[in-house]
Amino acid sequence: MSDPVLIKTRVRRYLYGGILCVAVVLIPAWVFSRPELWHGFKIDIVDIVPWEWSADVTVHPEPTIAISPSAPDTIAVSAYLIGRNPASEESFCSSEFGGVLMSFDGGANWTLRCPLPKPADSKVLGDLSLDFTGDGKLLLASYITKNSSDVLIPRVQTIVGWAEYETTASTERSVPSPSVKVDQPFVVASPNRVSQAFVVGSQQQLTTCGGWGLAWWWTTNGSAGPPNCVSTREGTAVMAVRFALASDGRLYGLFFAVRPDETNANPGPADLVLVRGKLGEDASAVASFDDLHDDKLLDPWIGADDPCAVPDSELGSRLRNCAKVPKDAWQQRGPDGCLPNMGFQVRNPNQFALAIDPAQSQTVYYAYADRTPGLAEGETSSAVDSITLRLARWSDVGGVQQTQELLVVHNALNPAIAVTASGRIGLAYQQWIGDEWRTHMLISDENHAKWANVPLTDPSPASEPGYNCGFSSPYLGDYIDLAVVDNTFYGTFSANNNPARNPNARYLRDKSMLGTSVAYTIDPFFFKIETGASRISIVMATIGSRLTSLFERLRWWMRPPPILPPVRGPRIVQGQRPG
Amino acid sequence: MRIPIVALPLVCSLSVGAQAMPQADMLTASSPVGAFAHALARSTFAFTGVVTALRESTSRSVSPSSHTLVVLVRNNVDTIFRSPGGMRSLSGRSITLVVDRATDFVVGTPFLFFAYGVAVDNGIALRAVALLPATRIDRTTMSRLLAAALDSQVDSAVRDMVERSTAVFTGTVESILTVTPTDSMVRRAPWQGGLAWRQATVRIGRLYKAHDLSTDSVVKVMFLAAATRERPDAPVLAVGTSHLVGVRRFSSLTPSDRAGIASQGRYVVISSGDVRPASDTVRVLRASR
Numbered sequence: 001m002s003d004p005v006l007i008k009t010r011v012r013r014y015l016y017g018g019i020l021c022v023a024v025v026l027i028p029a030w031v032f033s034r035p036e037l038w039h040g041f042k043i044d045i046v047d048i049v050p051w052e053w054s055a056d057v058t059v060h061p062e063p064t065i066a067i068s069p070s071a072p073d074t075i076a077v078s079a080y081l082i083g084r085n086p087a088s089e090e091s092f093c094s095s096e097f098g099g100v101l102m103s104f105d106g107g108a109n110w111t112l113r114c115p116l117p118k119p120a121d122s123k124v125l126g127d128l129s130l131d132f133t134g135d136g137k138l139l140l141a142s143y144i145t146k147n148s149s150d151v152l153i154p155r156v157q158t159i160v161g162w163a164e165y166e167t168t169a170s171t172e173r174s175v176p177s178p179s180v181k182v183d184q185p186f187v188v189a190s191p192n193r194v195s196q197a198f199v200v201g202s203q204q205q206l207t208t209c210g211g212w213g214l215a216w217w218w219t220t221n222g223s224a225g226p227p228n229c230v231s232t233r234e235g236t237a238v239m240a241v242r243f244a245l246a247s248d249g250r251l252y253g254l255f256f257a258v259r260p261d262e263t264n265a266n267p268g269p270a271d272l273v274l275v276r277g278k279l280g281e282d283a284s285a286v287a288s289f290d291d292l293h294d295d296k297l298l299d300p301w302i303g304a305d306d307p308c309a310v311p312d313s314e315l316g317s318r319l320r321n322c323a324k325v326p327k328d329a330w331q332q333r334g335p336d337g338c339l340p341n342m343g344f345q346v347r348n349p350n351q352f353a354l355a356i357d358p359a360q361s362q363t364v365y366y367a368y369a370d371r372t373p374g375l376a377e378g379e380t381s382s383a384v385d386s387i388t389l390r391l392a393r394w395s396d397v398g399g400v401q402q403t404q405e406l407l408v409v410h411n412a413l414n415p416a417i418a419v420t421a422s423g424r425i426g427l428a429y430q431q432w433i434g435d436e437w438r439t440h441m442l443i444s445d446e447n448h449a450k451w452a453n454v455p456l457t458d459p460s461p462a463s464e465p466g467y468n469c470g471f472s473s474p475y476l477g478d479y480i481d482l483a484v485v486d487n488t489f490y491g492t493f494s495a496n497n498n499p500a501r502n503p504n505a506r507y508l509r510d511k512s513m514l515g516t517s518v519a520y521t522i523d524p525f526f527f528k529i530e531t532g533a534s535r536i537s538i539v540m541a542t543i544g545s546r547l548t549s550l551f552e553r554l555r556w557w558m559r560p561p562p563i564l565p566p567v568r569g570p571r572i573v574q575g576q577r578p579g
Numbered sequence: 580m581r582i583p584i585v586a587l588p589l590v591c592s593l594s595v596g597a598q599a600m601p602q603a604d605m606l607t608a609s610s611p612v613g614a615f616a617h618a619l620a621r622s623t624f625a626f627t628g629v630v631t632a633l634r635e636s637t638s639r640s641v642s643p644s645s646h647t648l649v650v651l652v653r654n655n656v657d658t659i660f661r662s663p664g665g666m667r668s669l670s671g672r673s674i675t676l677v678v679d680r681a682t683d684f685v686v687g688t689p690f691l692f693f694a695y696g697v698a699v700d701n702g703i704a705l706r707a708v709a710l711l712p713a714t715r716i717d718r719t720t721m722s723r724l725l726a727a728a729l730d731s732q733v734d735s736a737v738r739d740m741v742e743r744s745t746a747v748f749t750g751t752v753e754s755i756l757t758v759t760p761t762d763s764m765v766r767r768a769p770w771q772g773g774l775a776w777r778q779a780t781v782r783i784g785r786l787y788k789a790h791d792l793s794t795d796s797v798v799k800v801m802f803l804a805a806a807t808r809e810r811p812d813a814p815v816l817a818v819g820t821s822h823l824v825g826v827r828r829f830s831s832l833t834p835s836d837r838a839g840i841a842s843q844g845r846y847v848v849i850s851s852g853d854v855r856p857a858s859d860t861v862r863v864l865r866a867s868r
Contacts, residue, residue, distance in 0.1 A: 092623055
């Protein structure tokens with residue numbers, strides 16, 4: 001044993017064995033533990049609550065994302081109550097502005113800014129929708145609630161305006177006047193036009209339009225005059241709309257037209273309606289959405305003799321007839337204000353998403369949620385679903401409308417869709433399995449034959465964040481969002497911010513405080529998935545990101561302490577205004 | 580690879596020099612209470628600090644310019660009078676302040692700053708709305724001035740409550756009932772706007788503004804079951820508690836708000852401003868003078 005040659009041989013053997021073990025076992029294990037490596041995707045997930053906001057316990061559901069077409073590294077993400085917490089009447093921004101999270105380097109770093117204009121006598125900017133115009137101007141639409149103490153029903157008014165995110169110079173900028181009463185307003189801006197955008201809203205209290213319907217504005221300067229109106233379908237109600245605009249001016253809208261002859265308590269019949277119009281150079285060219293009618297489309301879900309199958313000549317093409325959808329469930333709340341079923345989420349017929357095929361503007365992809373059991377081809381059982389998410393394709397290339405279902409996801413909602421330049425479809429959603437929420441992204445290949453499942457979070461129990469149903473229902477919000485630039489997906493979702501539930505996420509806030517001095521809550525997350533990256537670049541990026549965060553942390557701890565200069569007398573005489 | 584901070588493009592910096600700046604108010608210890616109340620109403624931060632650099636910035640969102648100062652916040656939490664709850668403490672930290680003209684300030688000058696937020700990233704940038712030179716004013720005086728301003732705001736809120744209320748009284752909550760939605764209420768309720776109501780029975784102690792109510796009678800007071808995102812200031816009533824209450828007739832609400840609930844004999848409180856501490860009766864008397 002004391003033979004030095006023998007010892008050297010054994011040491012060498014152990015060394016080689018160790019290296020072999022690392023090469024054969026640990027490296028493949030690491031590779032397979034990271035979905036970005038085996039799918040060939042480069043993934044970055046970030047909790048974007050800023051470091052300075054590390055003590056924040058506010059719930060931030062319903063995030064949306066907008067990317068500047070003229071500078072794709074400029075990204076805006078909105079979510080409820082960012083920068084303003086009306087519960088405690090403590091806020092960061094002034095009473096005349098709302099906050100938005102912005103990145104100017106493609107999502108690596110994020111800043112909370114206060115550019116969203118709002119009337120000073122309003123309380124909340126809610127259901128924010130953002131989009132950039134072709135020249136990089138940021139437009140917002142939002143409902144507001146007034147400070148007036150005699151207003152009870154919320155969403156009293158809707159505003160449309162520019163968010164001047166590049167300046168802090170003046171508060172004397174134009175604050176939009178409230179327009180009409182709409183819920184979940186939706187903004188789309190044409191990427192190849194300058195300072196022009198399209199805003200759509202829908203709500204039952206659309207008094208300006210004389211009842212149920214869609215209201216829209218075509219704005220060239222950020223101000224919104226009286227809206228254009230269109231009645232949706234006779235006798236039906238519309239909760240929300242999603243719109244998508246193609247570069248050639250084709251404008252699609254998708255909504256559930258809910259038939260009113262059911263009780264408000266349980267799933268009721270609703271038609272999923274697709275409308276299309278052509279966007280011209282001015283408002284007069286978008287006066288109608290009457291391109292599509294359903295007389296040529298046979299709904300594959302119902303028999304030809306079903307009363308729901310009778311084609312009509314009303315607005316839009318019905319992609320589904322008499323689908324069962326959850327109706328407004330407010331009256332099902334318990335004494336604690338919590339919504340029943342599926343992690344406090346099932347409540348409204350507003351679960352849908354829409355994206356146009358970038359290669360062919362007569363083809364769209366749409367997702368929606370229903371409660372119709374057992375009808376999908378090859379589906380074993382969805383009878384136990386609270387809600388079932390479906391992804392499908394619609395096209396009228398050749399003059400014949402056709403639909404094809406592509407995916408079914410059980411007990412899932414908050415769909416968001418985008419399609420890359422190479423034809424990959426991305427579907428982000430949130431799924432309820434075994435009393436836990438998880439957020440996923442499904443990405444197809446170019447032929448839509450194979451789907452890669454990228455988990456954006458680990459499973460998370462709904463009971464974990466301190467949850468006040470009355471204040472923050474629904475738990476995760478009614479939507480998440482997804483956008484695409486070339487072959488890169490950019491998205492945002494809200495989820496439990498417990499770092500253990502988000503092992504692949506970077507945190508801008510101090511995550512060591514979470515679960516100790518700061519309670520878990522619902523934070524907005526940003527994610528970016530590059531589908532065209534090589535595996536070598538992904539490995540390098542992974543190592544690089546770890547080194548970058550290590551460097552940043554070291555820089556934070558090693559920064560010099562502030563030096564207090566000697567105090568000298570003020571040059572400003574008391575009572576005198578400086579300047 | 581991620582882009583290191585040093586490589587961030589300059590275009591992300593906020594411009595603070597191109598437009599006319601709103602003027603910040605200059606306060607003095609002898610300024611009227613209303614001036615302090617106005618400054619508080621416009622600001623989300625109030626703290627003492629010392630100017631440490633002119634035309635500099637600690638925030639990558641705000642470029643150094645003739646409108647920026649660096650201010651070292653006093654390393655004493657007692658001199659941070661207002662700051663958003665979710666933020667890390669400002670105490671002892673250097674922040675960027677956007678002002679009308681940086682050259683009007685001298686390095687080393689202490690101020691009580693009233694400001695609101697502009698940007699948060701690796702640093703904090705605020706916009707000053709009012710300043711109080713703090714060289715000759717101690718913390719106790721500052722606290723007294725701000726307390727007087729807050730007191731004046733509460734007085735104003737109580738005056739508004741009395742004006743909008745049908746009746747104002749002190750009372751004790753005897754019972755609370757959750758209103759179960761009926762089919763009629765469900766049919767009438769708008770989507771997402773359906774309100775969950777509770778009903779409190781309140782025994783009236785002393786009347787300050789009378790309607791057809793009388794002392795020691797019991798009144799039914801409707802209130803929202805819980806705060807919501809849109810109505811975060813919903814009042815809270817609990818059995819056994821006593822309050823100063825300003826009520827309106829339930830029938831004064833819109834039919835949508837009432838959601839099919841009979842309004843006969845019912846009153847309503849809408850915001851937390853309608854249900855105040857019993858000690859605010861002094862303010863009612865002050866307001867009525």
